[in-house]
Amino acid sequence: MNEMNTELAEFVAASAGRLGVPGVAVGVTVGGREDFACHGVTSVVNPLPVDRDTMFVVGSVSKTYTATALLRLVAEGRVELDAPVRRYVPEFAPADAATDEITVSRLLNHTAGLEWKLGVDTGEGDDALARHAVKLAEARLIAEPGGRASYSQAGFNLAGRVVENVTGSTFERAVASLLFEPLGLTHSCYSVDDVMTRRFAVGHNVDADGVLAVARQWKDNRANNPGGGVATSVRDLLRWARFHLGDGRTEAGERILPAELLHRMREQTVELRGSTLGDALGICWFLREVNGVATIGHGGSGNGQFADLLIVPERDFAVAVTSNAGPDAGLAFNRTVVKWVLEHYLGVVERDPEPLPYDVARAGEIVGHYENEMMRLTLDTDGARLTIECAIKPEIRAAAVTDLPPDLPPATLGLLAGDADEYIVTEGGLQGQRGFFTRDDSAAVTGIDLAGRLFARVR
Template identity: 25%
Template sequence: MGIKLFKRSATAILAIALLIPSAAVLAKEESGGTQSYSATRQSAAKKAALLTEDYGVTSVQYALFDNGRIAVSGQAGINDEQGIIPLNNNTVYGIGSVAKVYAAAAVMRLVDEGKLKLDEPVVSYLPAFTMKDSRYKQITPRMLLNHSSGLNGSTLTNSILYRDNDTYAHDHFLEDLAQQELKADPGAYSVYSNDSFTLAELLVEEVSGMSFTEFIQHAFFEPLALSRTYTASEELNEEAAAALYSPMREGQMPLGIDNAIGSGGIYSTAEELALFGGLFAGYGQGLLSDTAVTQMAQEEYKRGLWPEQGSDMFNYGLGWDSVHLAPFGDYGIKALTKGGDTLFYHAQLIVLPEQGMTAAVLSSGGSSIFNSVFASDLLLQALKERGDIQHLPSPKSFGEPIAAAPPQKQLDYAGVYGNFQTVYQIGITPEGKLLLSNALQPGTGAAEYVFTESGDYISQDGTTKVRFVEETNDRVYLWISQYISLPGLGQTVATYYDAEKLDKNEISSETAEKWAERDGKIYYILNEKFTSALYFANMATTVQLMEDVPGYNASQKITGPNSSKNDIQIPGLNGRDHMPYQFYQDNGTEYLKVQSFLFIHEDGIKSIYGGQKSKATILEDGLARWFAIPEAAAGKRLTVSRPAQSSFAVYDASGICVFFSQVDEDRAIELPPNGKVVFVGEPGTVFQLSLK
């Protein structure tokens, strides 16, 4: 669990850059950079200002790479709370899941070197990889990179930490996988998987004999002179990073470090991300072969189950979210893209391989969708200015729906549909009106769609089209295509299987009774490190039963008195992160195991002592200690004396974190009525408590 810090020598990087000029530098010398892009610069500055003024973005940084050079770059917004550190092109942002492109490139580099084959089993190279499910032996490197491995999704225990690059998530990953089963046959369909890229990270380390950080430094960062690009295992000066803010509290947040490097733990600038993207746009010769670049841009999503679509936000390549990003297909232009979202950082990289162009947009606050639309507009403006296209895209719509009577077959599609995070109740009237509501929150209203002669349902505003699809796996899916318009920024389109129809799940009366006792109960996280951002976010989970859908815990199928698991098989995003539930009792208290996370039942939490002096001690198991705030303690001010390697947090009755010692300066905290307090540290850590 040690912290590994690797400082790169600026002198060494400069020497390498002088000996091996980057392709971007070479191309710049050849091209002379003749295009000024004045109109594109003006447009980008306006869009950046709009994001920070109207879309809740704290800061945004952008860059356009064209003809071997950074042609346009800029930034907008605020940085540190004191206003001392200005934003500039060297300000560093977390790029989140855009790191997956780096991981894919690293694997392809090993393929180029003849050390790895895409379609050989991973276990051939990484024999320590094992799972409870024997199908894991079929997983190949290709399946890791195109999200079709069948891994459950996100094994991220102790991975998102404040000012802490502990390697726990990396060091225990194979141990955690060994306790899991697959959610689908390897290669059956592509569904977003963080774990696939963490496994790819370990694969690169095993085959190369280097740490993942060392390998990508050697393979890409140093030859391209990316001196402002870091991984989570390196020492990043927090003052060099874009300031973070949360809507849940006032003031600046500490730097959150994503320690799952291959799936999300890289930090960079927009200019350097755009330069890295140049590898896939004809630059960086010798770093990746043309064959490798071409393979990464293939339609990998078509290898398995996938919804019918055109150019879109999601259609996977190797590492790429999309290899046919809209609206570029309307111009006959191939576009690759990858987005990333962490708790507060957001990123988007778009590459136009045939045009030799890339765009990168990074932000603190906001969303990768905002960044994607901005980056698309940046490229479209540049394409127009250099004469490659004649006009910018106009907003699209499916048009106002003209109602038609649905056949009986359509009425049969009514029922309950689920995805990895929610459940829908769908009703269809004989007149052809589809009503879609949240089955987990009854009474919150329903979205309405109108059946049309095309066989699709369309929203009244024409932005969304819905249909039902009976797939080759005998499952029924809710298919959605949606135009997403961001006023002043632009438009994108997303087409996907949103949910799958849930079949009946008969359970015994004994099992039903056991689950009924848990309905609505809250379970609190126990085994995250004291620096974990999940305490600020209050990672709690709740059992949610539905009267109209017996046999299910939300979208999970109940499999026994103490277990449930997702049975859905949805390609794309909405079938991601299967998290089976397993309950057990210990000394009269119920615990919940969810993959590598451990939770405690709310009824097992004791009340904090309401007297003036007390203490809380972390027991030998090292688990967090949770306490309820009784009436006798509510309204009193809590002061805590604690060791440096520990933390505590206070929550109100609704579960909102009102104080976390890793985020806030230690002070006396007024305890909210019916709230909770948690203490976190190593075994034997003692917290001295004073209530006044």
């Protein structure tokens, strides 16, 4: 083990212990060298040591696979990025004529105007995505297609249905054929039946007594596989990163994407405002400049599991982090490790902006409730500080047949200089999260963006 790998292992173990995360796996690749640091156990109930092949649910990191699989179909001339989605998914037939403007490319950069997520389980059969597309056609648009970016799990699930209809295969089988098999991602899959024969981590959440307990829903339902269903290992995540650092060929030299199309995923398609996720979106990837260095990346969350993948193309570098406790512990662990790795491997230091002092008038403008299909945000003030509380809507929690992740407690939020409507969360599991408020033509606050998602104000 080299000296840097030793330092990484010590930092990972200390951070996991301090934050109370049962099991973590971290991988770094730089200039062709790989360093790994794995610590802890897969489960507090049935513990096995976490290693570099332990499989974690990586949530929305899955979107990078869906987007890349679609680009393979583009390269083969089977899909056009600027074509309306309904060309490939006729069952997605909303009544609104504006949906003709929902193109494949707008699904892949979150500008289709679709809701974040549907609170609908369409089953575990091979028709899950087809049924999801029909349900999505009934949902309202939250913005005009192409008008703005708003993160949409539902949009990526619809992109997965494009893959199914074009290939004539199930989405899971298509991605295995298009990506997992040629790239040698032997510890990457979607099906619980495939995972259960390997070593895998389970999620953990804090129970009513403040004790970590196993999260009983291991992963989301099948219709959410394109947007969040991949289970993979940190070793496979680094292999995936190396593919995106390359020229579209596998390690064996087989070309599966033209280099220019692969690298097009890193090019800006839409600018983001005041977002922790990035300064802009490419094709799926979040583009973010950290201390003058260009990065691409994606994070993901499941029920008590968290993942981050950050790539620095100009330095031939990537870091992958997986953890199995939430919500506060896993989020904090991943963020802490990514920042440490950037600083100690590349000398890149990331600093959060300082919020402004509390302003009574500005606080009065924004306190209240904000909602999307699944979640409710409550902004409040005690007269000395602003707080933000993030919760699953009660009706969603009541209808769930399995346990859902716990709500996040109120955390301090500060407004930022330079733009009166941008903010940063300064504590708790959302610490470091940045976003902004939107206003109507009369300058009244009508919404808030958090983690790239639009929440509309509830009057």
